[in-house]
Amino acid sequence: MYDDIQVIFIIFLSVLTITFLFQISTKLIINRKNRLIKEKKEDILKFLYNQSEKNQETNFEKIQLFSKLKPEKLMKIINILLKERKIKYDKENIKLTSDGAKEAQEIIEKHRKIEKYLFESTSVKIEEIHSIAEKEEHSNNLNIEPANTYQCIDPHGDVIKGQGVPSFSILKLTQNLDNTNKIFKIIHIEDEPREIYSKIVQLDIAPFDYIKIKEIKTNSIKVITNRGQLIEMDFILAGNIFIVEEETKKEDIEILFNEIEEKIDLISTLDKLKINEKAKILGISFYIRGEEKRRLLELGFVRNSLVEPLYNNMLGNDPRVYRIKNTNIALRKEQAQKIYVQKLN
């Protein structure tokens, strides 16, 4: 049997543990609540900033539509933001103060930095990058290796910090339908919604490609890129691609396109070459990224290098051995699909 001291001791211990557990759980709950509020606050700031970039007025209903919060909760958050002087009323519209704009800019910058990091040094799928960055941008302690973020343009073509191309000269691809046979540069690809973005990635259209509109059909649009891809896409996809007119080195690019259009039948990807069929490299995809891209460039997979498939492996043609710059390199099919070549005849 237990004696009194033991019973008292056990009771004391259990009370102690219960209070301890209670404290921890309340702390966790409060932390979570604070975090959620912070996320919502930052999302609203970002939304307001984007609206002001587009020169659109924003009222309470628009914010509610965007944030999907209940009106009373949204009121609370807006009141907090008003108290912190990050937003202000302009009649019935809500606007950012300079403080708020600054914070929104910082969040967007963080978002792009994360995207750049994920793109360059991880193997996260390109379609997933945006949603991960959307979550991670709210966390306070972020450790991104600085070496991977020095490049100042994110995977969607946006400048991470400071000014890029002035926004008035950026157009949607669908806004230029009367301009067939004119060359444009892709400057930004919208990463939302995810399904459409992943389709664009699959077509291998990337920021800083040059494209020429060849033909406009009733439901789709046919373009040719500077790597010789002939692509036909829906208007939904085209509406998510933003372009600018290139000012510098216009003639060079026109010459390039003329060459490509002449030899369009000879252009294919590396994986489609037959064994011992010699070809010239036109370029590698933007979506070969990070260390892999660096290695390929080092090994000589650059414009104008000659390449030739040598032999398959025991189990099939994936991976396959290619001869480039007098060395034999094995590449997998996914990589070879993203390397554009022009056959030599």
Add this chain to the structure above:
Amino acid sequence: MGKNFEDIIKKAEKYRIKYNNTFRDKIIEDMHQQISTTLADVIQYRETNDFLGKIEKYVDLFLTSRIGGILVLTIMLSIVLWITLSGAGYISSLLGSFFEYIESGLRKIFHFLKIPELITSFLIDVVYKSVAIVVAVMLPPMTIFFPLFTFLEDLGLLPRIALNMDKIFKSVGAHGNQSLTMMVGFGCNAAGVVSTRIIKSPKERLIAILTNNFMPCNGRWPLLIMISTIFLAPLISSSSNPLVGSLIASTALVLSVFVGLVFTLIISLGLSKFLKSLGSFYILEIPPFRKPNFLRILYTSVIDRTVFVLARAVYMAIPAGIFVWTINQLNLSQNITNTLDPFGKLFGLDGTIILSYIIALPANEIVIPALLMLYTGSKNFVEIEQLQSIYQILTVYGNWDWKTGICVMLFSILHNPCTTTILTIYKETQSLKWTIIATVLPLITAFSTLFIVYNLLLKHISFL
């Protein structure tokens, strides 16, 4: 100065934005153009259509054909393993007697200097003996296996094998070169972990490091061979026909390696789903065939692999020696085995087996001597050559049957890496987290697999 530098950085950033980050591509492109025009005048390459180039091409075509690939791989592996295993035992016993000779000499010197008995026993039985045992069992297989393997490496054969195997490894999100690191793992897992340096992409490399342990190393082969010979072979052939017996034993051996392979692939698949935060790519350079350079082979195999693995093994052997000595001094072994017994019984093992695996942490080679030591109640490791007497000891003292044999084989393949390997993993990954995972993951795999196999399958079979 500081301000100037910042200005330069700002200017560079401006240009980067203006030219859309295509600077690097352009620079490399121009560099290649420049280099190739310069080199065209200076260097003559082995062209694919001259005599040697043609021979190389035909050899390559043979090696990457379905028949040639499989033939070369199996023949090469079995020859290397056969030479290693048959040669190692011989050198090992030579080394053992050499160390015994030195030991008796040391004892005489200690006696002459009138050093107290406790210190003598500590220095000789613990420090000297554990180091001597580890060296005697680990050194010979390594000195045979690694030069052979380095020879094949130097020849340029191995990248072709990695190329052939890549499709399998790709399907589980790993790198074809992992097949090579696994083959090195046959020699020694620690060396296998070091050899993962040939995998350049961080994600696939980590996968190769974490799963290397599932390949039975030289230290585990003798145990696997012993069990498959004395427990599994008589099971079917009733020992009347030696040929059938050895056939079954070798089938069991191959099956056990196959189990290791399957687990490697399963764990790789699981890991590749979790390790998305690391970069991943596949690029394999296929070097031309070369005449092996024997000095280089000796250097790489002896200095880079053998000595360095051995040094770590010796370093880890001393604490283990102290552990065994303490147990024996305090007569604790019986107690420990009794406490571990119910736990071991859950998995078809017993307390003695688990304790001997704990003792054998620094080197898998000493599992058998430790087992025999614990079963016979001896104070030192017991080395017995005859399989028959080992069989007697295991069945009489340990109550082993073929079920225990299968369980021990499975445990031997799936259990945690030895301390040398753990230390090497820490050195290679520089991360405590991955070291712990590399240790715990195989252990969990081993126990859960054994639990399932023993309780759901083996327990209910009673045809013998």
